Amino acid sequence: MKDFLIVFYSQTGSNRFLAEKLAQRLQADLEMLQPRIKSIPVLLLLNKLGLNPGIRPLKQNPEDFKKIVLMGPVWMGQFVIPLKAFIKQYNDRIHRLYFATCCGSYDEVKDDKFGYEHVFKKIKALMGEKCVHCEALPIALVLPDEKKKDGETIMNTRLTDQNFKGAIAERFEEFVEKLKET
Numbered sequence: 001m002k003d004f005l006i007v008f009y010s011q012t013g014s015n016r017f018l019a020e021k022l023a024q025r026l027q028a029d030l031e032m033l034q035p036r037i038k039s040i041p042v043l044l045l046l047n048k049l050g051l052n053p054g055i056r057p058l059k060q061n062p063e064d065f066k067k068i069v070l071m072g073p074v075w076m077g078q079f080v081i082p083l084k085a086f087i088k089q090y091n092d093r094i095h096r097l098y099f100a101t102c103c104g105s106y107d108e109v110k111d112d113k114f115g116y117e118h119v120f121k122k123i124k125a126l127m128g129e130k131c132v133h134c135e136a137l138p139i140a141l142v143l144p145d146e147k148k149k150d151g152e153t154i155m156n157t158r159l160t161d162q163n164f165k166g167a168i169a170e171r172f173e174e175f176v177e178k179l180k181e182t
């Protein structure tokens with residue numbers, strides 16, 4: 001059995017950046033989730049209606065990996081449809097799950113309506129004991145102090161090789177250690 005499979009969904013690139021960095025760091029297999037519908041407004045509407053068009057089948061079998069790392073954004077405080085579809089379609093083939101998100105909400109507002117903690121709770125409820133750890137890598141970690149709570153700046157900032165340093169890189173390293181140790 002192999003150690004890690006990293007499965008990610010990303011619309012604007014930040015979670016792809018993180019997933020690729022993690023795959024490199026752990027020498028892990030990497031797979032991008034392919035939703036059957038790509039438009040954000042349509043996915044949000046379907047989510048609201050409780051409908052899920054699902055994802056295309058993965059190339060890898062999650063059962064062949066000790067640990068699955070799922071990565072993707074938070075939208076409207078929700079667990080986004082492609083990530084949810086992955087859990088629904090593959091739950092019984094996952095041994096241990098880790099979740100990480102590069103999201104807009106930052107630590108001080110994690111429990112607010114649009115905070116990442118809602119998504120963590122949802123995943124833990126769906127996966128139970130199999131969900132070992134959830135980690136947030138908020139985009140605010142790459143912003144200067146005066147912009148850390150500025151909604152427009154948060155929404156327009158993406159992770160890049162230039163801004164991936166300091167607080168976000170430190171939190172990423174802690175996550176890597178957690179993945180190796182637990």
Ligand SMILES: Cc1cc2nc3c(=O)[nH]c(=O)nc-3n(C[C@H](O)[C@H](O)[C@H](O)COP(=O)(O)O)c2cc1C
Pocket residue numbers: 009010011012013014015016040072073074075076077078102103104105106113114115116139154155158
């Ligand atoms: C329609 C939309 C809604 C969003 N809502 C939230 C939210 O409720 N909470 C949050 O933390 N981030 C929210 N975000 C910010 C994204 O989570 C953030 O930009 C993320 O890094 C995007 O990931 P990606 O570049 O991999 O697609 C939202 C972004 C979009 C486009």
